[in-house]
Amino acid sequence: xxxxxxxxxxxxxxxxxxxxxxxxxxxxxxxxxxxxxxxxxxxxxxxxxxxxxxxxxxxxxxxxxxxxxxxxxxxxxxxxxxxxxxxxxxxxxxxxxxxxxxxxxxxxxxxxxxxxxxxxxxxxxxxxxxxxxxxxxxxxxxxxxxxxxxxxxxxxxxxxxxxxxxxxxxxxxxxxxxxxxxxxxxxxxxxxxxxxxxxxxxxxxxxxxxxxxxxxxxxxxxxxxxxxxxxxxxxxxxxxxxxxxxxxxxxxxxxxxxxxxxxxxxxxxxxxxxxxxxxxxxxxxxxxxxxxxxxxxxxxxxxxxxxxxxxxxxxxxxxxxxxxxxxxxxxxxxxxxxxxxxxxxxxxxxxxxxxxxxx
Amino acid sequence: xxxxxxxxxxxxxxxxxxxxxxxxxxxxxxxxxxxxxxxxxxxxxxxxxxxxxxxxxxxxxxxxxxxxxxxxxxxxxxxxxxxxxxxxxxxxxxxxxxxxxxxxxxxxxxxxxxxxxxxxxxxxxxxxxxxxxxxxxxxxxxxxxxxxxxxxxxxxxxxxxxxxxxxxxxxxxxxxxxxxxxxxxxxxxxxxxxxxxxxxxxxxxxxxxxxxxxxxxxxxxxxxxxxxxxxxxxxxxx
Numbered sequence: 001x002x003x004x005x006x007x008x009x010x011x012x013x014x015x016x017x018x019x020x021x022x023x024x025x026x027x028x029x030x031x032x033x034x035x036x037x038x039x040x041x042x043x044x045x046x047x048x049x050x051x052x053x054x055x056x057x058x059x060x061x062x063x064x065x066x067x068x069x070x071x072x073x074x075x076x077x078x079x080x081x082x083x084x085x086x087x088x089x090x091x092x093x094x095x096x097x098x099x100x101x102x103x104x105x106x107x108x109x110x111x112x113x114x115x116x117x118x119x120x121x122x123x124x125x126x127x128x129x130x131x132x133x134x135x136x137x138x139x140x141x142x143x144x145x146x147x148x149x150x151x152x153x154x155x156x157x158x159x160x161x162x163x164x165x166x167x168x169x170x171x172x173x174x175x176x177x178x179x180x181x182x183x184x185x186x187x188x189x190x191x192x193x194x195x196x197x198x199x200x201x202x203x204x205x206x207x208x209x210x211x212x213x214x215x216x217x218x219x220x221x222x223x224x225x226x227x228x229x230x231x232x233x234x235x236x237x238x239x240x241x242x243x244x245x246x247x248x249x250x251x252x253x254x255x256x257x258x259x260x261x262x263x264x265x266x267x268x269x270x271x272x273x274x275x276x277x278x279x280x281x282x283x284x285x286x287x288x289x290x291x292x293x294x295x296x297x298x299x300x301x302x303x304x305x306x307x308x309x310x311x312x313x314x315x316x317x318x319x320x321x322x323x324x325x326x327x328x329x330x331x332x333x334x335x336x337x338x339x340x341x342x343x344x345x346x347x348x349x350x351x352x353x354x355x356x357x358x359x
Numbered sequence: 360x361x362x363x364x365x366x367x368x369x370x371x372x373x374x375x376x377x378x379x380x381x382x383x384x385x386x387x388x389x390x391x392x393x394x395x396x397x398x399x400x401x402x403x404x405x406x407x408x409x410x411x412x413x414x415x416x417x418x419x420x421x422x423x424x425x426x427x428x429x430x431x432x433x434x435x436x437x438x439x440x441x442x443x444x445x446x447x448x449x450x451x452x453x454x455x456x457x458x459x460x461x462x463x464x465x466x467x468x469x470x471x472x473x474x475x476x477x478x479x480x481x482x483x484x485x486x487x488x489x490x491x492x493x494x495x496x497x498x499x500x501x502x503x504x505x506x507x508x509x510x511x512x513x514x515x516x517x518x519x520x521x522x523x524x525x526x527x528x529x530x531x532x533x534x535x536x537x538x539x540x541x542x543x544x545x546x547x548x549x550x551x552x553x554x555x556x557x558x559x560x561x562x563x564x565x566x567x568x569x570x571x572x573x574x575x576x577x578x579x580x581x582x583x584x585x586x587x588x589x590x591x592x593x594x595x596x597x
């Protein structure tokens with residue numbers, strides 16, 4: 001009688017890539033719905049453009065590389081990249097922004113490095129950084145929440161604005177960003193940054209009507225919706241708790257310390273947690289299995305590093321939000337983190353590799 | 360293939376300073392934001408390389424081996440200073456737009472690299488030709504990088520060419536497309552890295568294709584296999 005000898009790992013997770021990716025996309029739905037409710041249907045148009053560009057460029061480059069096109073397309077990874085980029089960019093950004101970004105994410109950041117599983121950086125975030133650095137004006141034209149817009153948003157307005165730069169009624173982006181009192185609106189993080197630079201205190205800045213009790217109007221709900229989607233992912237065991245908890249914990253800790261030291265010049269921890277892309281980053285972007293750290297301790301360090309970087313860049317950097325930069329910088333540190341946090345192999349002493357080094 | 364053809368092949372393609380040796384990356388990436396800047400710095404580097412290779416080869420028997428590097432560095436510094444002054448006098452606008460990168464040609468590793476590796480061991484004529492070819496290879500990479508980045512970044516070619524070539528050169532300026540928003544990444548350093556990466560990949564792909572073709576030819580006639588393999592290893596030893 002012969003026994004089959006198989007090497008470890010003996011206990012496989014039965015989750016397949018395409019199911020995993022599909023569930024992450026599904027978990028984005030509450031966040032997308034919240035964006036639609038507060039900021040209009042632009043995000044749906046961006047999603048449509050992003051997904052079609054992603055699938056087309058993925059198919060093209062797979063064909064070039066002589067890989068099976070349909071099989072690889074069905075793993076949903078291009079779909080997920082497209083979704084993450086589409087929810088991250090302003091809903092009314094011109095159409096070529098999302099086309100360029102998605103094509104860059106898939107072709108350069110993912111496929112040139114060898115395709116799924118080989119990319120050093122998170123494709124969606126690298127593309128976001130490319131767009132933000134190249135086209136700062138278009139990438140920062142976020143509309144205020146619909147309740148504050150002077151012009152009532154028409155159902156077709158996203159289509160008109162994305163393709164022609166003017167709404168169906170002929171208003172320009174600048175006019176759309178203006179509220180009933182003729183004030184131009186920016187995102188909460190942007191407003192706070194500008195006000196602090198102008199010498200105002202946080203309390204004074206938060207008199208602005210885009211701010212709610214926690215975070216900004218609309219933004220707090222978008223973040224809550226992404227938090228809900230993220231918790232569902234945790235419950236489904238698609239992601240592990242370490243990265244999100246470390247990221248949110250370190251961001252909260254840093255902002256709490258800063259807030260305790262000088263409450264006039266620093267946003268509260270709750271403001272940081274529920275503004276900008278914090279929750280999206282914590283549950284959907286930092287947890288990317290390819291570009292994140294792979295060891296248990298490493299994930300804690302990786303998450304905490306992103307949280308720290310988000311705080312530092314938001315507080316001291318030139319850009320209002322920092323998720324994409326923070327994730328990319330942490331991606332760079334991943335090989336180092338993984339090297340120093342290698343787990344002990346079963347049956348070996350804790351410091352076995354150090355002893356080896358001595359001899 | 361005679362000696363000069365081999366030198367040209369090495370400098371322009373096989374051992375190209377920009378694509379293979381990856382020397383002088385700092386000016387390569389920093390001054391290639393427009394075609395004019397790239398050409399300007401490329402031509403300056405050609406001049407420097409030819410002159411330093413010439414001088415180094417001329418004095419190669421007189422220089423004691425122990426202090427050859429300091430001597431080479433002084434030769435290079437003198438030549439670069441002269442060229443900097445020339446550009447200051449005749450192409451002032453270009454001199455201003457290239458800025459610190461003209462004096463920094465002194466630190467360009469290609470210059471000291473060719474002086475040490477080739478000029479100090481070869482006769483005057485081959486050394487000068489080597490300087491010319493290496494410089495032209497570098498200029499070609501610099502110029503293609505500059506052209507791609509200029510087209511991507513601002514949609515023009517030869518913008519500001521009059522700074523390099525005189526006022527008639529304004530007719531060279533081509534506007535490929537008009538855009539309100541410049542693609543800043545192509546003009547910023549990351550764009551240079553990305554485009555250079557693509558250029559290197561393209562060169563490797565071409566080499567690979569040629570190698571495959573040669574191998575196919577080889578397998579047809581068996582008698583040539585050992586012969587050309589021997590020739591190849593001899594060429595590789597150079």
